[in-house]
Amino acid sequence: MSGFVYSEKPIAIERGEGPYLYDGTGAEYLDFGASYGVAAVGHAHPAVVSAVSEQVEKLTFVQASYPNSARDALYEKLAALGPGDLDNVWLCNSGTEANEAALKFARSATGRSKVVAAQRGFHGRTMGSLAATWKPKYKKPFEPLAGDFEFVPYGDEAALEDAVDEETAAVLLEPIQGEGGVNPAPEGYLRAARERTTEAGAALVFDEIQTGLGRTGALWACENRGVVPDVLTSAKGLGGGLPIGATLCADWIADDAGPHGSTFSGGPVVSAAAEATLSAIVDADLPGNAEAVGTHLQSKLGGSELPIRAVRGEGLMIGVEVGRGANAVLKRLAMNHGVLALPAGRTVVRLLPPLVVDESHADAVAEALGDALAEVSA
Secondary structure (H helix, E strand, O other), rough: OOOOOOOOOOEEEEEEOOOOOEOOOOOOEEEOOOOHHHHOOOEOHHHHHHHHHHHHHHHOOOOOOOOOOHHHHHHHHHHHHOOOOEEEEEEEEEEEHHHHHHHHHHHHHHHOOEEEEEOOOOOOHHHHHHHHOOOOOHHHHHHOOOOOOOEOOOHHHHHHHOOOOEEEEEEEEEEEEEEOOOOOOOOHHHHHHHHHHHHHHHEEEEEEOOOOOOOOOOHHHHHHHOOOOEEEEOOOOOHEEEOEEEEEEEHHHHHOOOOOOOOOOOOOHHHHHHHHHHHHHHOHHHHHHHHHHHHHHHHHHHHOOOOOEEEEEOOOOOEOOOOOOOHHHHHHHHHHHOOEEEEOOOOOOEEOOOOOOOOOHHHHHHHHHHHHHHHHHH
């Protein structure tokens, strides 16, 4: 028997340390994909390993209606680190679950059903989050999905303002689109979304599942724009490699969130891992490192003579537009140069490394990318 959803790559990963992964032969790979940003603090971070080991010996699991010190510590940490007044926390197991909760909470709190989302946006693969996702290839086999979703061009303030009305429960946006091609919000766009949703009495929801936890140079990407949403979702790197998601809400959302739950909400082991991960991010100023190394890498790529159409992003969330051959470039990066990265559509190489990388790692990736591009063009 074998898995049937994912097409397997010809590299069997057996262990990891910091920004590196190793296969069964001992071959080393510089991980500039971090499994879609999950390895935010690097692989096998000592503080995360210690926290998980200690917790699993004491209590592996108890459901969320029973108070537990590991879960309570994570609640407190997330509430303290959330932007603005988002100090109400709901824990789950993944990013798509965090977005499902956000949609349910917004509909319950407003008594409305309409959700405005962006073209090229991606919010998950379960039925509600999938309905908020733009690309037809993800949705078509599973239609009909939940209704009352309207899509507007990302970055178009006028279209967004026109779409949000008295029937709108929520506007759901990524501060930087990830799967859609690494597209940062234009200056003023998130502020316009904040103003329009406030006027209409709708909830502003930021999906920070990929952009959050220091990746863009601030703990949350919305902080780079000076905008606080009503709901913020987080996952991926939050658990240091273990599955966890979180939905942070303002009081007016939490006060009328409606009935919701999850058997595995905030289990002690994953809570301990997440608390250790957040501490590692803050204590080592990984957002500051992401800003410095990301600026260095973007400058190096943008100033080169490589056949690159564009370089965009913030911090260590970088999209390199190379044309239609992104997957061919990624294959050569991995097999010929020991560098793992990600696609963002057919034209963009996406770089989402662990936030512990330094400029020497960035230089190595820039050199490898140049070689891979030359090999594809040969």
